[in-house]
Amino acid sequence: MSKKEKSMRIVVVVACLLIQLCVGILYLWSVFNNAVTEHFGWNARSASMVSSFMIFGFVLGNLIGGFLQDKTNPRLISFVGCFMFCLGIFLTSLLTEKTVALIYLTYSGLGGLGCGFAYGCVLSCLQKWFPDNRGFASGLSVSAFGLSTVLFGPVAQTLLNRLGVPHTFMTLAGVFLLATMTACCFVRLPPRVQSVENQNKPAQLAEGLTPLRTMRLFPFWCIALSCFFINATWNIVVPVIKSLGMERGLSESIAVLAVSITGIANAAGRLGMATASDKIGRTNTIIFLAALTAVCAVALIWAQGVFYVTVIALTAFAYGGPSATFPAMTTDISGARFSGTNYGIAMLGLGFSSVVFNWLSGLLVEATGGFSASFILAAATCVPPIILMLVYRKTAKKIA
Template sequence: MKSQNKFLPLFAGAIIQLCIGIIYIWSIFQPAVMEYYAWSAADASVTFSIMLATFVLGIVLGGRLNDKKGPRPVVFLGGAMFVAGILLSSFVPQNMPWLIYVFYGGMAGFGVGAAYTSTISCAQKWFLDKRGFATGIIVCTFGASTVVFTPIVNTLLKAVGVSQTFLILAVIFAVVILVFGWFVKNPSREYMDAFHVALPDLSRQKQYAPLEMVKTKYYYFIFLSMMLLTPAYFIINPLLKSLGELRNLSEAAALAGVMVTGIASAAGRLVAPWLSDKIGRRNVLFVLYLVTLVCILLLTFAQSYLFIVLIALIAFAFGGSAGVFPAVTADYFGIKNNGVNYGLIMIAFAVSGLLFPAIAKVVTIDGIPTPWTFIIPAAACVVGIIVTALLKNDSAKKAGQS
């Protein structure tokens, strides 16, 4: 068998993820966009909601294409849509700000979803014996994008303004995706067969088609487990700066807390899936749930720097969930169709990301949290722990017994 470097597609996928992860720092773009287009905060924030929905749609449809055509064409297609969305955002006239919804929220968001799922699926195929490790590397760089690009984007926005910032970023990302996308390809049949010989359980694992997957009870258990683990982050994150100042943090310390959450989320994306290879996916999910539950309860009264620590731990658990669930999906339903299968699981992420921030607005008074701000995500954690306990085994063959 011809020697194949399995770390090259992993590295290439990680670099691409680092670039496309910038889509998640809309909160950094938003103040400058609001000023440039004379947009209200409510109107500008809709961009992120649209992006979240199209991101998941991109995962589902891009995953389907990935499973049929392989990751390279999907990475190029998704990357092209991502770059085009950012590029076209730079040409939006000041009297038509709603086009940001179309280009940044819709086109770029969809492209990111397609490229995101393809790089994850590709990495898992190269590391069939270490799916958690490979997934962790990929999604860690996606999360690290917040830390890397926040100061860069801030500097560009101040130096050249909104339009030129989008233009510069689009050019850089186009070059990166064009170069590194070429190396995102699935391993050969000989490579896969060698794994099947060394790990015979792989060849016996049922490879679920999407319609087969959604007929199993385990699809709904995993769906709910993801949906209920993320509310604490989605509810608290928009309130981070204002809530930090209410808890006796200076404005500078509150802003530093935002950066710390980015680092913690990236760390969770790396550590949790790696740990899941060692002690099992379900056990790690229990740990993430318990960390989130304890921290959200302590946040009801935490002050000063304890507040930052607790927020960081919630971000760590949130990031960890992004790293563990792709591996959980592959474990239960096989690697063959994991691109689209994981996309169908990720609908839970979109539901949580749209539903719980809306709930948070209802239970806050003039932007100030009430006890319900903390009780609701805590209750979600309790229900989520019960649901996760129904995942009896990390083995995919259990799903076939449903």
């Protein structure tokens, strides 16, 4: 890579990370949850499903956006995605008590799809700029996404306290629109460069497998199913981090701080474990994180006070790792050319996980009056990823 290309890469990386930082408020719903419930007089279970549907929209956006950017270019799709995301947040500010159910379309649907468009484009773009360090590139991209809660968690809570729900969403939409539209101008693909790693791979893999050919690979389905199960614990707890923390003895300010801490832990897991996966192997990384998630799920049954914050942070760390490792695993077995679409398909596991396990958790909470049964279920979902990674390890060798 020439000096000019290295300078260009720095500009692209900064722009991509700014986009991820803005659209990462996907994880801020636990801050908005109580305020939206009180402002609109909405029931808690309906409000908690907003996050689940947004994650599903986010995953669907990854798939559609990945396909479109593979056919066009990441700059165009990033523009479209960021505009959709900001429009969804703005339209949410216009809702009333009578139209609050439309938040599933504005915040979850339009906002989630736009977030997915932008996220997938940026992730795929950065992987192409770091062809021989895909784990690092994935971790760099998604860690910025996770850090959004650190920066915007306290900001959002302050805005909610001073401006109220409608003006908070309106303000955030305006700020994000200005920031993301500027950053999208600098998103671009690198010159076509063959990585050292690809030179030692079969020609078809170095070129890149199409989505249809990728879906015929058994290891691909190991990734998709692992994505479904390993994310269950986080999907169950993320909408209620703040409210559950207050039930477990935290003040409101400390509960909001806990949300911000999860952003730091999430980002650390994404960057740290993805980079580590380049050294210790992808499957070893996922197995370790699944085991850590299981321990956290069990601990959440009784965790109180500071221990609750610690466990939540470790859960966020364990969630962040796979979010950055799975994209690299998908590219490992299918090549980089169609990486946006291929990982978008695998991410459907996350989308279904968000809806299914949040729904099951809601039923269990209504039936038992607490979250203990939900966290037992969450712990059980950590077993399949371990088995699937052992299977992946054996089957992936046949196509390497």
